[in-house]
Amino acid sequence: xxxxxxxxxxxxxxxxxxxxxxxxxxxxxxxxxxxxxxxxxxxxxxxxxxxxxxxxxxxxxxxxxxxxxxxxxxxxxxxxxxxxxxxxxxxxxxxxxxxxxxxxxxxxxxxxxxxxxxxxxxxxxxxxxxxxxxxxxxxxxxxxxxxxxxxxxxxxxxxxxxxxxxxxxxxxxxxxxxxxxxxxxxxxxxxxxxxxxxxxxxxxxxxx
Amino acid sequence: xxxxxxxxxxxxxxxxxxxxxxxxxxxxxxxxxxxxxxxxxxxxxxxxxxxxxxxxxxxxxxxxxxxxxxxxxxxxxxxxxxx
Numbered sequence: 001x002x003x004x005x006x007x008x009x010x011x012x013x014x015x016x017x018x019x020x021x022x023x024x025x026x027x028x029x030x031x032x033x034x035x036x037x038x039x040x041x042x043x044x045x046x047x048x049x050x051x052x053x054x055x056x057x058x059x060x061x062x063x064x065x066x067x068x069x070x071x072x073x074x075x076x077x078x079x080x081x082x083x084x085x086x087x088x089x090x091x092x093x094x095x096x097x098x099x100x101x102x103x104x105x106x107x108x109x110x111x112x113x114x115x116x117x118x119x120x121x122x123x124x125x126x127x128x129x130x131x132x133x134x135x136x137x138x139x140x141x142x143x144x145x146x147x148x149x150x151x152x153x154x155x156x157x158x159x160x161x162x163x164x165x166x167x168x169x170x171x172x173x174x175x176x177x178x179x180x181x182x183x184x185x186x187x188x189x190x191x192x193x194x195x196x197x198x199x200x201x202x203x204x205x206x207x208x
Numbered sequence: 209x210x211x212x213x214x215x216x217x218x219x220x221x222x223x224x225x226x227x228x229x230x231x232x233x234x235x236x237x238x239x240x241x242x243x244x245x246x247x248x249x250x251x252x253x254x255x256x257x258x259x260x261x262x263x264x265x266x267x268x269x270x271x272x273x274x275x276x277x278x279x280x281x282x283x284x285x286x287x288x289x290x291x
Contacts, residue, residue: 038223049242052223107256110249111221 003157005194009072009182010202011064013040020067021190022205033174037063044070048128055096055115056176058124061087061169064178065125068165073182075129082162084133085122086152087180091172092118092139121169133161143168143179143203149196152183168203179203209280216276219254220247232277240275248273261286 012019018026018040026043030036037059041051046066054062069075075083096115103109114120119137126135134155140147148166155161167180179202183194192198213227216236220243234240237248251273255261261283263269272282 049222049224052221107253109253110246114246 003153003185005153005156005183005185006187006190007181007192007194007198007202008184008188008190009068010179010190011068012177012179012202012206013060013064013067014177014206016206018063018067019206020072022202025067033171033176050124053111054124055093055099055112055120057089057093057095057118057169057171058115058121060171060176060178061121061180062124062128064167064169064180065129065165068180068182069129073163074188078162080130080132082133083129083131084155084161084164085125085131085135086138086148086155086164086166087118087122087136087169088138088140088144088148089118089168089170090139090141091170093120095172125165131165133164143170145196145200145203148199149194153194156183156185167199209276212280212283213276215254215258216251216279219250230276233275236273236275236279251279255283259283259287 010021012022015028017024017028026040028036030039033056037056040063044067051059051062093116096112100109100112100116103112118139119135122135122137125131136151138147152164152166155164162185164183165180166183167178169178169180170176171178179199181194181199181202209232210227213230216222216230217225217227222241225241230241237243248269252263252269255263263272272278
């Protein structure tokens with residue numbers, strides 16, 4: 001029996017701006033990465049002081065998740081253990097690893113050290129939303145829609161999870177792109193089937 | 209103490225906090241500014257970078273970093289010793 005799961009929300013952030021369900025919500029007018037993230041944080045009136053302490057990879061993934069879930073996710077319909085996060089990228093935490101290495105030439109920064117693992121972005125998202133389900137962070141050379149589809153469908157179809165936030169969160173130096181999806185078993189938002197073709201289409205919809 | 213508050217804000221990336229938001233005797237941890245264990249390590253780095261003071265006894269930490277005033281007193285006492 002084929003079990004169908006749905007993309008009920010999506011969020012894409014690239015240099016051009018922030019898109020939710022393929023519609024532009026916020027246009028980037030800043031030059032630097034940190035100014036863009038801070039301007040977006042203020043634009044969406046987010047209130048989470050820890051955001052300012054995160055490294056850029058965490059800020060990117062955290063911001064995308066905030067926008068992905070806002071007005072689109074009814075968390076109370078799920079138990080916290082049934083909501084998971086599966087992310088991937090190509091550069092792991094290299095952006096912060098390099099900054100931390102540079103800091104060690106004087107006094108090593110504890111605040112940078114704690115972000116020298118890519119899965120910390122999942123931790124920040126789970127702490128924020130109290131998600132306690134399965135989570136994993138995978139490194140691929142490039143965006144791997146086939147793996148995301150297969151892995152997340154397996155978690156949902158075997159009742160390991162009932163809802164999953166998944167996708168790609170890539171950042172190195174000033175280059176970045178994230179596309180994340182909320183996958184649920186029923187079509188509560190968009191009626192888009194969770195397939196490799198559909199998550200590819202959303203990923204490729206903006207080529208910034 | 210105003211300079212020290214600015215340094216704390218910069219070191220800990222407390223972007224939504226202004227120096228005047230931090231009381232001289234306001235607890236820095238838990239119910240006060242809400243700093244955490246990583247912040248305490250960053251405060252140790254601040255002492256080293258800005259004042260060349262190494263916290264010699266880790267047991268002293270909770271008292272030294274209790275408030276901005278206790279930090280300032282520790283800095284004043286140990287800068288004198290270093291001269």
